[in-house]
Amino acid sequence: MCAVVPSSCALGGLWMSEAQISSMYVSGPGGQNRLDIKNGCILRLTKAPGRSADDLYKGIQSSDGGVRCDSLKELASVSRDVTFAQEFISRDGHVLLVKIVEDSNENNQIMTHTLTGFMELMDHGIVSWENLSAVFIKKIAGFVNSKSTDESMQQVSLDILESMVLSSCKLFLQVKQEVTMERLIAHLQVANQQIQTKAMALLMALLQTAEDADRQEMFAFLNKKNLRQYIYKNIILSSSPVQDEMAHYLYVLQSVTLNHLEARMRTPLDCYSQDQRDILHRLRQAAFETESENNLNHERRRSLCAKEFKKLGFSNNSNPGQDLVRTPPGLLALDTMYYFASGYPDAYSRFVLENSSREDKHECPFARSSIQLTLILCEILRIGESPSETGSNYHPIFFSQDQLLEELFCVSIQLLNKTWKEMRATQEDFDKVMQVVKEQITRTLSSKPTSLELFKNKVNALNYSEILKLRQTERLHQEETLAPPVLELKERLKPELLELIRQQRLNRLCQGTMFRKISSRRRQDKLWYCRLSPNHKMLHYGDVDEEAENPAIETLQEKIPVADIKGLLTGKDCPHMKENKGKQTKEVLDLAFSITYDVEEYSLNFIAPSRTDFCLWTDGLSVLLGRDMSSESMRSELEILLSMEIKLRLLDLENVPIPDSAPAIPKPPSNYNFCYEFNQTEQ
Amino acid sequence: MWIPTEEEKIGVVICNFRSPICQALVLELGETVQILEKFDGWYRGFSSKKPSIKGIFPVSYVHLKKSTVTNRG
Numbered sequence: 087m088c089a090v091v092p093s094s095c096a097l098g099g100l101w102m103s104e105a106q107i108s109s110m111y112v113s114g115p116g117g118q119n120r121l122d123i124k125n126g127c128i129l130r131l132t133k134a135p136g137r138s139a140d141d142l143y144k145g146i147q148s149s150d151g152g153v154r155c156d157s158l159k160e161l162a163s164v165s166r167d168v169t170f171a172q173e174f175i176s177r178d179g180h181v182l183l184v185k186i187v188e189d190s191n192e193n194n195q196i197m198t199h200t201l202t203g204f205m206e207l208m209d210h211g212i213v214s215w216e217n218l219s220a221v222f223i224k225k226i227a228g229f230v231n232s233k234s235t236d237e238s239m240q241q242v243s244l245d246i247l248e249s250m251v252l253s254s255c256k257l258f259l260q261v262k263q264e265v266t267m268e269r270l271i272a273h274l275q276v277a278n279q280q281i282q283t284k285a286m287a288l289l290m291a292l293l294q295t296a297e298d299a300d301r302q303e304m305f306a307f308l309n310k311k312n313l314r315q316y317i318y319k320n321i322i323l324s325s326s327p328v329q330d331e332m333a334h335y336l337y338v339l340q341s342v343t344l345n346h347l348e349a350r351m352r353t354p355l356d357c358y359s360q361d362q363r364d365i366l367h368r369l370r371q372a373a374f375e376t377e378s379e380n381n382l383n384h385e386r387r388r389s390l391c392a393k394e395f396k397k398l399g400f401s402n403n404s405n406p407g408q409d410l411v412r413t414p415p416g417l418l419a420l421d422t423m424y425y426f427a428s429g430y431p432d433a434y435s436r437f438v439l440e441n442s443s444r445e446d447k448h449e450c451p452f453a454r455s456s457i458q459l460t461l462i463l464c465e466i467l468r469i470g471e472s473p474s475e476t477g478s479n480y481h482p483i484f485f486s487q488d489q490l491l492e493e494l495f496c497v498s499i500q501l502l503n504k505t506w507k508e509m510r511a512t513q514e515d516f517d518k519v520m521q522v523v524k525e526q527i528t529r530t531l532s533s534k535p536t537s538l539e540l541f542k543n544k545v546n547a548l549n550y551s552e553i554l555k556l557r558q559t560e561r562l563h564q565e566e567t568l569a570p571p572v573l574e575l576k577e578r579l580k581p582e583l584l585e586l587i588r589q590q591r592l593n594r595l596c597q598g599t600m601f602r603k604i605s606s607r608r609r610q611d612k613l614w615y616c617r618l619s620p621n622h623k624m625l626h627y628g629d630v631d632e633e634a635e636n637p638a639i640e641t642l643q644e645k646i647p648v649a650d651i652k653g654l655l656t657g658k659d660c661p662h663m664k665e666n667k668g669k670q671t672k673e674v675l676d677l678a679f680s681i682t683y684d685v686e687e688y689s690l691n692f693i694a695p696s697r698t699d700f701c702l703w704t705d706g707l708s709v710l711l712g713r714d715m716s717s718e719s720m721r722s723e724l725e726i727l728l729s730m731e732i733k734l735r736l737l738d739l740e741n742v743p744i745p746d747s748a749p750a751i752p753k754p755p756s757n758y759n760f761c762y763e764f765n766q767t768e769q
Numbered sequence: 770m771w772i773p774t775e776e777e778k779i780g781v782v783i784c785n786f787r788s789p790i791c792q793a794l795v796l797e798l799g800e801t802v803q804i805l806e807k808f809d810g811w812y813r814g815f816s817s818k819k820p821s822i823k824g825i826f827p828v829s830y831v832h833l834k835k836s837t838v839t840n841r842g
Contacts, residue, residue, distance in 0.1 A: 752810035
C-alpha cells in the first residue's frame, strides 16, 4: 500500500512529502479501513478526518466572518461522514455549534450552515439529544415560530425539533411548550414543499409522542383550527405532486384520525342502555310515521314495532338490538344508520319504503345491509390498524370531508340498493351482493377521487355489469396474459413443443396398438397388431391371438416400407367404410383410417380402439408422411404445453408489469470498452 | 464509459429482445440475466441459460430484482 500511494500521487501530479502521505488516510469506497481494502477497490485519497476536524474547529472560531462562513459550510457537508463526525465530536466541536446558536450573533446564512452541520452530526447518534439546554431549544423554536426567518433555516430547525421530540419525553414536553401549533399549521400553507413536509413531520411527531389525554386535546385544537382544510387546499389540491415523505405523514394522520372510531367499533350494543334503545326507535319512527302509536295498548304496540323492525331489515325483529351486538362493527353501525336517517331523511324513507312494500323475496334489508356495509367500510379504511412505519397509501378524499366514514356510508348504502336491484337479488344472494359492493367501493377508492362528489359519480357508474366485465378481463389477464410479448413468445415456443408431440407420436407408434377387424360374421372379431420399427422405416403388422400383450416385431408377418406409403384417409373416405355404407355407424366412422401404399392402390384399413388412438395414429402417420399433425388431441396438448411453458417462463415475472409494446431500443453504445475482459478459459 | 454495476445485478427480461446491433444478446421474455456493467442505456451481462456468452442488452428490457452479492472480485 505504501508503495502504491506515492506512485499514484506522482502520476496525479501531486508531490508531497513522506510525512504528509503517512498522515493521509486512505479511504475506501465505503469508508472501510485499510485492512478491509482488497485489490481492485477504487481508492479515493482524501484529507484525514482528524486533520479536517482540527482545521474546521479552528476555522469556525476565526475572527474573520468569511472564514467562519466557509468553514461552517464545509462542516455542514463533511459532517455526513461518520468518521469525521467522531473526530469532530471528540474535540467537542458540537458544543461550539450549540454556543453559536445560543449566542445568535450570526447572520442567517451562517446560522443555516451551523444548524445543518449540527443536524448531520447528531444524526450519527454519537451524542444524545438529552443534554441540550433550554436556551438552545428556545432559540430553535424561535426560528420556527418567527414569521420572517429564512426558509432554509426554518427547514433545518423543524428537522432538529422533530428529532428532539422523537428522542425523549422531556424534550417533547419542552418543544411542545415552545412551538405553537398555529405556527406549524401556517407552515403548511407555504409554497415550499420542503417546509410543508418538515412542518408535517414535526406535527406528526408531536401527535404520536403525546400521551392519550394530551393527544385528544391536540386533535381537538387542530380540528378547531381547520388543519384538514389547510391540508386539502395546500397539499392535496396543490399543483405539485405529493412526495413520498409527505404521503407517509398524510397516511399516518389519516390512520390515527380514523382510529378514533375504533373504540365505538368494538363496543357492542348494551341492551340496558335507554339511549341506544331510543335511537333504534327513532330509526323506526323516521321510516314509518305512526302518530297513533301512543293510543295503542302495550300488546298491539309491541307487535307493530316488531313488524316495523322486520320491514327495516333487522334479523331479530322483537329484539333488534341483538343485531348490533356483534363487534366489529358494534355501535358504529348504529351511528352510521342514524346519520343516514337523520342527515338524508328522504333517501332513507325511499330506501325503506321501496323495500318494505315488496313481498317477493327481493327486498333489500336495510339494517342487515347497513351493519354489513359498515363492517366492509371499516375493513377498507383499515380502522383499528395502527399505522405502519413505511405506509404511504392515503385517501385524498379523507381530507376533503369531515366525517368521512359516515358520508361514505350514505353514498354506499344507496349504491347497495341500486346494485341489489341490478343483480335482481334475493335474500340468498346477500353475500354475493356484499362482495360486489365491496369491489365497487374498493375499485373506486383506488382511483383516488379527491372529493365525495367525484367518488359518488364514479362508484355509481361502476355498476354490476361493469364489475362483471372487469372481473372477466382480469381473469383472462391472469390465466393467459394477452400482452403482445407473451403472444410472441408463445409463437416462438410452438416449434419446440410441436417437435415434442411429434416424437411422442412416433414413440407410441413404435410401441404399437392392437386393432380389431370388424368381420361380417360379427361373432369373433379378428385381432391384429401394428407397430412401427425402431428406425421408423417399416410398418409391421400381423394377426395375433387374444392374449398377446406386446408382440415382438418378429412375430408380425406383414410389413410395409414407410417410403411406400402414399396417403392417409380418414372417416368416410376410407375404402373399408365405403364398402359397407349402410352398416357403418358414426362411431365407427370417427375411428376409421387407412393407409394407401404402392402405386396399385393397396390400402391397409384400421379401426382404432378409441378416439385417442385414432388421433395418435393419424398424427404419427402424418409425421411419417412429412405432413402437419391435425388431430384435436394434438391441438389441446399443444395448448396445455404452451400455457405450462409460459407460466414457467413468467414465474420470475409475477407481479411485474409486461409492456404492451416493445420498449424502444436505444442507439448502440458509443464505445465497447468494457470493464471486464473474459479470455477463452474463463468463458 | 462502462461502469461496473453495484446495485443492479440480477434482472428478468420483460420483452423479447433481438437486434442486429453488435454484441447484442438474444433474450426471451422471462429469462434471468446477470448484469456486469452498464453505460449509455445498455447493460452488459449474460443470461443464466447461457452464462458463457456475454453481450449487451437495453436497460429498458430488464426488470431489476433485489440481490445480495456474495463474491466480489
